[in-house]
Amino acid sequence: MxxxxxxxxxxxxxxxxxxxxxxxxxxxxxxxxxxxxxxxxxxxxxxxxxxxxRDREELLQALVGRWREKNTGGLVQQTLAPALTPAEAMLNICDCWLDSRMFDSKMEFAIRSWALQSDDISADVRKADQERLDALRQMFVRFGLSEVNADVRARTTYLVQIGYITMQTEEDIETRMQRIPDYIEVLTGTTATQAELQRFAARHGYRPA
The missing domain is CATH 1.10.10 (Arc Repressor Mutant, subunit A)
Incomplete structure (x- = not known):
C-alpha cells in the first residue's frame, strides 16, 4: 500500500x-x-x-531475488507440471520460452550481462544454472531415462535456450511454433502428438495461418 x-x-x-x-x-x-x-x-x-x-545494494539484491523467484522458480515449477509423456513435459518447459510471466528472457540477459562485472552475481547465476539443470534432469529421470541420458538431454534443452537468450535471437510466433515439433523430437527422442501440440498452441493463443 x-x-x-x-x-x-x-x-x-x-x-x-x-x-x-x-x-x-x-x-x-x-x-x-x-x-x-x-x-x-x-x-x-x-x-x-x-x-x-537500506541502500542501493539492498535494491540490487532485491532485483536478483525477483529474477531468481521468477525465472528459476518458473522453470522449476514447469518441470513439475503434470505430463503423461516426455513430449508433453517438454512442451510444459517450452511454455517458459513463450510466456514472460513464467520466465523473463530480457531479465535473464540483463542479469547474465551484470554477472560479467560481478563475481557475486556470477555465483548467483551459476547456482541458478545448476538448480535449473537439476530440475530438468529429474524431469527426464521420471520418464525412465538413465541419469547420464537425462543429464545430456537436460543440458541440451537448457543450453539451447540460454543460447537463444545470450545471442538475443528473435523469432516471430509463427516461426517458433513451426519449429516446436522438431525441437520436441530432438530434445526428448519422442514425437509430440497432434493433441499435445494443439493444447500447447491454444494456451499461447496461437492459431496456424
Missing part, C-alpha cells in the same frame, strides 16, 4: 521502486540503477527510497 509523506506527497511502494530499477537494468545495465535517477523517474523524493531499502 502506498503511504503519504509531508515532504513529497507519496513515498511510492517497494514494488514501484523495484519496477523502475528493473526497467533501468533492462534498458542500460546495472550502472544505471541509481537512487536519484529512479526517484526522478518516479516523481518521488530521494529520501522516500529509504522507507523501503
Amino acid at each position: 502506498e503511504e503519504m509523506t509531508n515532504e513529497s506527497g507519496w513515498r511510492g511502494s517497494r514494488e514501484g521502486w523495484l519496477d523502475a530499477a528493473s526497467e533501468a537494468l533492462l534498458e542500460a545495465g546495472v550502472d544505471s540503477v541509481k537512487i536519484l535517477p529512479l526517484a526522478k523517474k518516479l516523481g518521488l523524493s530521494r529520501t522516500s527510497f529509504y522507507w523501503f531499502f
Whole structure:
C-alpha cells in the first residue's frame, strides 16, 4: 500500500521502486540503477527510497531475488507440471520460452550481462544454472531415462535456450511454433502428438495461418 509523506506527497511502494530499477537494468545495465535517477523517474523524493531499502545494494539484491523467484522458480515449477509423456513435459518447459510471466528472457540477459562485472552475481547465476539443470534432469529421470541420458538431454534443452537468450535471437510466433515439433523430437527422442501440440498452441493463443 502506498503511504503519504509531508515532504513529497507519496513515498511510492517497494514494488514501484523495484519496477523502475528493473526497467533501468533492462534498458542500460546495472550502472544505471541509481537512487536519484529512479526517484526522478518516479516523481518521488530521494529520501522516500529509504522507507523501503537500506541502500542501493539492498535494491540490487532485491532485483536478483525477483529474477531468481521468477525465472528459476518458473522453470522449476514447469518441470513439475503434470505430463503423461516426455513430449508433453517438454512442451510444459517450452511454455517458459513463450510466456514472460513464467520466465523473463530480457531479465535473464540483463542479469547474465551484470554477472560479467560481478563475481557475486556470477555465483548467483551459476547456482541458478545448476538448480535449473537439476530440475530438468529429474524431469527426464521420471520418464525412465538413465541419469547420464537425462543429464545430456537436460543440458541440451537448457543450453539451447540460454543460447537463444545470450545471442538475443528473435523469432516471430509463427516461426517458433513451426519449429516446436522438431525441437520436441530432438530434445526428448519422442514425437509430440497432434493433441499435445494443439493444447500447447491454444494456451499461447496461437492459431496456424
